Amino acid sequence: MHALQLLGYFQSYQLTWSYLLDQLVAGLTLGSLYGLMAIGYSMVYGVLKLLNFAHGEVFMIGAYIGYFVLVALGGAAAPVVPVALLIILMLAAAMIGAGVLGVAIERFAYRPLRKARAPRIAPLISALGVSFCLQQLASIFFGTAYKQYNPFGLSGGTLTTPWHLGSLEVSWMQVIVILTTAFFMLVLWQLVTRTQIGRAMRAASFDLEAASMMGIDVDKVVVFTFFVGSALGGAGGVMNGLYLSNVFPLVGFNVGLIAFTAAVVGGIGSIPGAMVGGIAIGLLQSFAIGYWSSAYQDVIVFCVLILVLLIRPTGILGVPAPQKV
């Protein structure tokens, strides 16, 4: 670190452990949100080889559902139930709502095209169409004004006030976001590796047609994949609101673009890869702002990501697709 200081670029505060850890926690938190959302992209792509661009809007609807539950239960400043229960209810409602929405999107916008063996570009356009429809409908029904979760009012602000552990400064809200993401990741991993439906998902992901011939109900697997991926997107929407407060019709589109990038960089189709990609982008953004300038954050992030893809075209944890001859 002293060598870096000698270079004359860094300020002395930027070379302290506490500052480094601050940026690390900020990046991990943001990366967890991206990762949770990236999993949805990756799961759907893994099974259907479809880029579900409507996933960002599922995230947005999840965020709105969480907001309406929050308001119905008294708001952040004066909830009528304990805060832990409030957060669980918000997550549950958003996950169910987003999951059902995901299934509906698959049923009405993608399945007919899949059954008709439409060219691959058709579901892609259908996904974009659903994305814009949901954005517009959210604007009409929920209004375009920003809605605020106001997490700084939860528990009198204790959840957002940082506490210290040695050089580490972290808030309970950051802990909640990181641990909740880790929990969902663990549950998903168990689901995919230890259950029958998980095995079916992996089989479908390897070869949809062969899986069907082996007696796997492919439609059921696809519905399940959409439900789980969308539910995680909905949970991401609520956590985004709890951490960053603002919800608006375009919130999913913006986060979705980054999460999609995370899924590709992590290795699209790979669930751990999506999380790794999300965290990588979160950390890059955070360190770019903390150690250089916010004005260059996207330049730095995307230059590094291009470099990663040049070195590993399949992404960090991606594997090359087998060539069928």
Place this chain on the structure above:
Amino acid sequence: MKKVRAILGVIIVLGVAAAATSVAVAKTGKTVRIAAGPSCKLATIGVTGPFTGPAASAGIDQRNWADLFISYWNSGKPIPGTPKSLKRIPLVAIHADTQLNPQVSATVAVQLRSNPAVVLVNGFSGSQENVAGGPILRRGGLGFVSGSATRASLTNPTTPDGHVLSNGYFHRVVPNDNAQGSVDVTFMLKKLGIKKGDQVMTVDQAEAYSVPLISLMSSLLGKAGVKVDRESQPATQTDFTSLAQKAVAEHAKAVAFAGQVASNAQLFLQQLKADGFTGKWISTDGTFDDTKFTVPGAYISSFSLDIHTIKSAAPIVAAFKKKFGQDTISFGVPTWVAVQTMAHAISIACTAGHGHITRTSARLALDKVNLKTSLIGRPIAFQKTGDVRGGISFTIFQIGGNGKYTAVQAG
């Protein structure tokens, strides 16, 4: 069975679309009968603003002031700056929501341009909206008067924006951002105790409104010997955690923020405070919204005066409260003045045209408007560039413990 499902699907989609349309129509309010062409019996003006979207609170305040002015004008009530001798041509307004979105304002501009009855337009509210929609209004021969667009280049004919807009088409009744940047920096240096050698973080939102404004403020602060950390966070990237940590770590004495989303200002300042920031906060008029930005102690500059401090305006403010069931946030007050200049121009054009008016005559008449006084207690007349003659400045407000905005330095 497949056909039944397909028909069912189509019915559901149409049902959702119909419901959405009915909500959208309900939100646009009442319809008005409009003359086929420009008329001196009932003159039609466009009233634009962000009535929905992130700046809806400010936009609705603007619309309310425009509507209040028109009701005063049409009913013959006394209006500051309007002589009794002036023949009032009755006005009817077409409201158009631009959502503070340049693409939407361009669409709105096409609609207004295509409506032959429209003679003048109030707007656009945002500077970037004027850049997008202004040239379209110009092609339709329409003059337009904004009550809130402050970007300096809009009235500077040597810039690309000003070259297109400032030749008699775009007008505004508010000061420009050169004034805002200067007022804000002077306030920081003289009232907030920022001095040579102090560290200040300046943050824009990477869009056309805030970048030049923060560039100017950073430059002025730098000239005063203040150490400036110039940052730029896109409005779509809503996590300010790393920036907040940076501001605290570099011991910034103040953060100056320019943006058009008040909720972002709220989040950034809350994250700063959570990280232990004890310095001062000042943000620009784009964050002026007492429903979304309510952190006590923050300072905000605004082109508008606090109308509550002007005694002569008290009866009109009371009428505003009565008509709309809520108090004004003062943001929309200049819109009253903007519509007033349009009303005067229409009267002047109709008188000169012996009962006939065209878009061109109405637009040219804007330059002949000369209000000896106005609701904000100041005379209003336009320069050739479209700026107001004389000096209107920015007012600095502070947010109180109850979230209420109070003027602490008059403009």
